[in-house]
Amino acid sequence: MxxxxxxxxxxxxxxxxxxxxxxxxxxxxxxxxxxxxxxxxxxxxxxxxxxxxxxxxxxxxxxxxxxxxxxxxxxxxxxxxxxxxxxxxxxxxxxRAVELGVGFNPGALVLVEDALPEPWRRLPEPTPGAVPAPSADPALLERTVRGRLPGAVGATEAEIAAAESRLGTALPEELKALYRVTRAEWADWRGDYEAASRHSEAVRCELFNLEGLYIAGAATRECPWYQAAMEAVETPPSAAVQGLAGSPGWIAFGDNGGGDRLAVDLTPGPRGHIGQVVLISHEEDIGARLLADSLTDLMLDRPATEPGGAEPHAPAATSFAYDQESLGSAVHSGLEALTLGARGGHPVSLAPLMGRPRLRSLSAQPGTLADPTEIGGLTGLEYLELGSQEWGALLDADAVPQGLLAAAVNGPFDEDPLAVAGLANELLALWGRPRIxxxxxxxxxxxxx
Structure with a gap:
């Protein structure tokens, strides 16, 4: 169905x-x-x-x-x-073309089958100079963990090779060294929760078994369109970790016990190391935090080395405006996502946004636009969120941007859901998508x- x-x-x-x-x-x-x-x-x-x-x-x-x-x-x-x-x-x-919304109104309308927001399509930038951290030492890691877990059952080389085949990538040597000590199978603890707890303490996380390893690409980080479209991938020159939603080089191997994933990072930022350990927070939609320069450092409780150097100021790729003056201050050539709020009480003209090459997402609260039909000139938009009246004006003027991948009706909690559904269906019909x-x-x- x-x-x-x-x-x-x-x-x-x-x-x-x-x-x-x-x-x-x-x-x-x-x-x-x-x-x-x-x-x-x-x-x-x-x-x-x-x-x-x-x-x-x-x-x-x-x-x-x-x-x-x-x-x-x-x-x-x-x-x-x-x-x-x-x-x-x-x-x-x-x-199937409509995400679940907040309140009684529909969420984002996905106008193109399987379309993803730009930050979720973004792949890591190459870092040709990146190398493993000097602290990476598979032999030391193996000795350390064996000392903490005497008698642990390790994975065989065939089991490790099978995991690599399933993932489609080679495991880094440190990670293979860890699994040679322990395969992290529940059956090996014979239902002993204390033994499982001691194991987590020894390896500094709730270690997945080899079958549980996965590539933490963007698709594994679910996020509704209305949130994801307003994010941006930003990786400063001094960053150790790329500010991605996910990466084909993030191999998730464990959990911190609170729902956050630990991953070995094979696609580090400009100042990072291949094989560094990052934390992917379940409370954040994008990016990851550096935990350790190497898996060896994680096992030995060594803190990560923070990249040094002054960071040149760059305008944010996402911004908020509430009147004409703040809109003018928010606009720059690198602006990707803009939210227009109603705090100023004066509708604004979108003229400053015309010709901005990277602007892809616009969310405007009801009543914030002086002339909604100006949106027709923003040809690079892939996501648009407006109030019912603003959408009505665009539809009447045949000015809905044709390049949209998703859209949303931003209305008050008590707005008539039947009217909102009717408006949503008009938009879905323009793209030939299944209607409400x-x-x-x-x-x-x-x-x-």
């Missing part, structure tokens, strides 16, 4: 919703009694937002179970009811007692 519009699903049956609708009517009677009064909510396979004092209940669970059974990611609903009990339920089922399915389900709850 790739487009989540299967009319045969019982998600479209009034009986499926009836227990939840009765609860919603009882707790939102005043709101529903007002002319045009509605109740709005969303249920996904992982969460739910419904206007009830106790959000989790059998009615929600009933809908949730059908979402799981029918492979539907989420459903947004709008409920209207009369005093007689006659009830109209509008259902919005998203498509809108279904009206009607039934009778009877008079409220």
């Amino acid at each position: 790739s487009d989540q519009g299967n009319s045969r699903s019982s998600i479209h049956a009034f009986a499926t919703w009836e227990p939840l609708l009765r609860l919603l009517r009882a707790e939102n009677a005043e709101r529903l009694a007002v002319p045009g009064g509605r109740v709005v909510g969303r249920i996904t396979r992982n969460s739910w937002s419904v206007p009830l004092r106790q959000m989790y209940n059998d009615g929600v669970q009933r809908v949730h179970d059908i979402l799981v059974k029918d492979d539907i990611n989420a459903v947004t609903f709008v409920m209207e009811t009369e005093t007689s009990g006659r009830t109209r339920l509008h259902l919005l089922l998203s498509s 399915t809108q279904t009206l389900v009607e039934g009778d709850l009877g008079p409220q007692v």
